[in-house]
Amino acid sequence: MIFFKLLKFELLQNLRRYNDLTTPLWFLLLVSCLFSLSLQHEPGLLQKAAPGIIWSGLLLAMLLSIHQLFAPDYQSGVLEQMILSPTSLVLIVWVKVIAYWLKTCLPLLACIPLLALQLQLSFEQTQLIFFSLLLATPSLVLLGALGAALTLRLQNNNLLLSLLILPLSFPFLIFGLGMTHQATLGLPITTPLFLLIALLILSIGLLPWIIAFSLRIGINQT
Amino acid sequence: MIIFLRSLLSPKTFSRFAKQCIPWLYAGFAVFFTYGLGGGLVLSPPDYQQGDAFRIIYVHVPCAFLSLLIYLIMATSAGIAAIWKIKLADHITRTSAPIGASFTLLALITGALWGKPMWGTYWIWDARLTSELILLFLYLGYIAAISAFSQQRSAEQVGRIIVLVGAINIPIIHYSVYWWNTLHQGATLSKLAKPSMDAQMLYPLLAMIVAFFLFYLAVLLTRMHRIISSPYANSATTGA
Numbered sequence: 001m002i003f004f005k006l007l008k009f010e011l012l013q014n015l016r017r018y019n020d021l022t023t024p025l026w027f028l029l030l031v032s033c034l035f036s037l038s039l040q041h042e043p044g045l046l047q048k049a050a051p052g053i054i055w056s057g058l059l060l061a062m063l064l065s066i067h068q069l070f071a072p073d074y075q076s077g078v079l080e081q082m083i084l085s086p087t088s089l090v091l092i093v094w095v096k097v098i099a100y101w102l103k104t105c106l107p108l109l110a111c112i113p114l115l116a117l118q119l120q121l122s123f124e125q126t127q128l129i130f131f132s133l134l135l136a137t138p139s140l141v142l143l144g145a146l147g148a149a150l151t152l153r154l155q156n157n158n159l160l161l162s163l164l165i166l167p168l169s170f171p172f173l174i175f176g177l178g179m180t181h182q183a184t185l186g187l188p189i190t191t192p193l194f195l196l197i198a199l200l201i202l203s204i205g206l207l208p209w210i211i212a213f214s215l216r217i218g219i220n221q222t
Numbered sequence: 223m224i225i226f227l228r229s230l231l232s233p234k235t236f237s238r239f240a241k242q243c244i245p246w247l248y249a250g251f252a253v254f255f256t257y258g259l260g261g262g263l264v265l266s267p268p269d270y271q272q273g274d275a276f277r278i279i280y281v282h283v284p285c286a287f288l289s290l291l292i293y294l295i296m297a298t299s300a301g302i303a304a305i306w307k308i309k310l311a312d313h314i315t316r317t318s319a320p321i322g323a324s325f326t327l328l329a330l331i332t333g334a335l336w337g338k339p340m341w342g343t344y345w346i347w348d349a350r351l352t353s354e355l356i357l358l359f360l361y362l363g364y365i366a367a368i369s370a371f372s373q374q375r376s377a378e379q380v381g382r383i384i385v386l387v388g389a390i391n392i393p394i395i396h397y398s399v400y401w402w403n404t405l406h407q408g409a410t411l412s413k414l415a416k417p418s419m420d421a422q423m424l425y426p427l428l429a430m431i432v433a434f435f436l437f438y439l440a441v442l443l444t445r446m447h448r449i450i451s452s453p454y455a456n457s458a459t460t461g462a
Contacts (some may be wrong), residue, residue, distance in 0.1 A: 146387065150380050154370050162368055165383065167359040168391050171398035178401070195401075199394070206390070210383060217379045 002087055003095060012087035020068060024061040024104055025111055031057035032115050043213050050119035051129050051180045055173055057115075058108055058133060059140065066144035067151070069100055070215065074152055081221055089212040089216045097138075097208070105137040121142060128183050129165050132176035139203040141213070144170055149211045152218035231310055240443040249438035250447040254433035261426030269423075278336045280427060284434040287327035289357060292322035292438065297389035298363075299388040314379045315385060316368065317445040321438055325363035330354055349400040356395050360388045 014021065035053045037047045073079040082092050109130065116126040147165040151157035178192035229235045230385035264282035269276040296315045303311035333351065334344040345351065364384050 146383075150367065150383060151370075153376065157370075160363075160366055160370055163359070164363045167356050167363065167395070168387070170356060170393050171391075173400070174398045195398075210387065214380070214383055217376065218385075 003091060005022055006087075006092065007097040007099060010095055011102065014099060014103045020065070021103055021107070024065045025107055027064065028057045028061045028108055028111055028115070031060065032118050036118055047120050049076065050116075050121050051125065051177055053119065054112065054115055054129055055133070058137075059169060059173065060168075061108060062104065062137070063139060063144060063147075064158065064163060065104060066100070066141070067148050067158055067161055069096060069145055070150045070152055070218075071148070075217070078100060079215065080219055083216060089215065092210050093145070093208050093211045093215070097141055097211075100145070101138060101141050105141060109133055109137070125180055126181045128189070129176075132179045132192075132196065135193075135200055136176050138170040138205075139200050140169055140172060142203045142207040146211050149214035149218060152215065172196070175199070180200065231308060232429075233309060233313070233450045236310055237447050240447045244440055244443050244447070247436050247443065251436040251440060253434050254429045254436065258426045258430035258433050262423075262430065266423045266426060272340060275336070275339045278332055280430045282329060282332040282336055283427060284431045285325045285332060286354065288434050288438055289322055289326040289329050289354065290324060291435070292318050293357065293360070293385075293389065293392065296322065296385050300385040300389075303378070304382045304386070312382070313449060314442070315381060316378070316441055317449065319361055319365050319368075321441055321445075323358065323365060325434075325438075326358040327360060330358065349396075351455060352399045353396045356399070360392070364388070371375055407442070430448050 032053060035049070035057075036046060039049065064134060070079060073082070083089055112130050112133070113126060115121075116129075121129070143165050144161075148160040150164065151161050154160065175192040175196045179189045179196070182189045230239060234322055258280060263277055263328075268274045296318045296393075299311040299314040299318075302308055303315065333354070337346065338344050364381060368377040368381040373381060
């Protein structure tokens, strides 16, 4: 099937550029070190702030690398071929997004236990942070992909991309952190969990088509 | 009537029409503003709880109201532009953005000034304050994005998507922030005890909202008139 062929190709291509793959990891670890060191004189505070630190670090690590999603293809002209090809553009967007999630978000998620050690989190909290991020990262990648598609034709677009996407990612942050907060209070976590899932469904249902449309806009004019 | 409305869609006719409207809009603004200001600052009695400090409501509420309304107008005209490819709608979206951003900023500033004597703090991560701040970021993101493109056409197309996606997100952001806030701090500092307003206070407030809206329309039409009639923009609109 063409979907898996494309996915395999995309992943292989990414694995060969493994420098791009590891940079977000180092970035996330550095952010957590930064917070650990700056809060080391206030012992209780670090543990309380830990979920927020992990969430914002991960969000930034993703946003700072997501402009690579379409940029190489755009510069080499492959993107135009993709748009011209008979394969549906939405399918290609899906492949790109899934490949990006597998190569960037999955390693970042795998880092969470390490961060939890660093920030002295309990096992239950780590679990919750992990699952909330597992649910939120696909939507965040889709949002980031929209930003990357919109700023396709601009060079040095990193800051603009963050300016566009960060305000839209606040609900995910709030619901995701709401889960850990509810749990520490001993309350049921179903409400934020369901809201996160609802947002995930909403972004899966809407964003790929908008991304494909934005890519066409990015290409059609010269 | 329909023919008249259709003729308005052409930038040239619209520009001429706008030029005629502008003085009337400013006159209407002056009338409502004078009544609202006089009624609000002089005639209406001081609040039983907040004293004279509540009078900032006559600036704060219209600003906050317009900051949302202008985004709504932008989203509507972006949708119209995306579906029917009407040039004028793009102009409305584009020229509204800085005005909306300034109203949002004004609402935040007046809110902070009001918050200091009432709540004892300039800023608190209250639901409404936070969503207003995020609204400001949405405006700024839109403005930054469309000004980053050198070509007007791609700026407009990208701008439409940004505004529409933002419009879908505004209710989500608002309710998520609201929910988060109610979870975190409950009713410690926030939420004024709001007495249902007396007519003496209410009418000046409504007049101020109308006045601010007329002001927005006047500024919008002035800017649009200038953009459409300037030779540079004209070549950009017709030539693409």
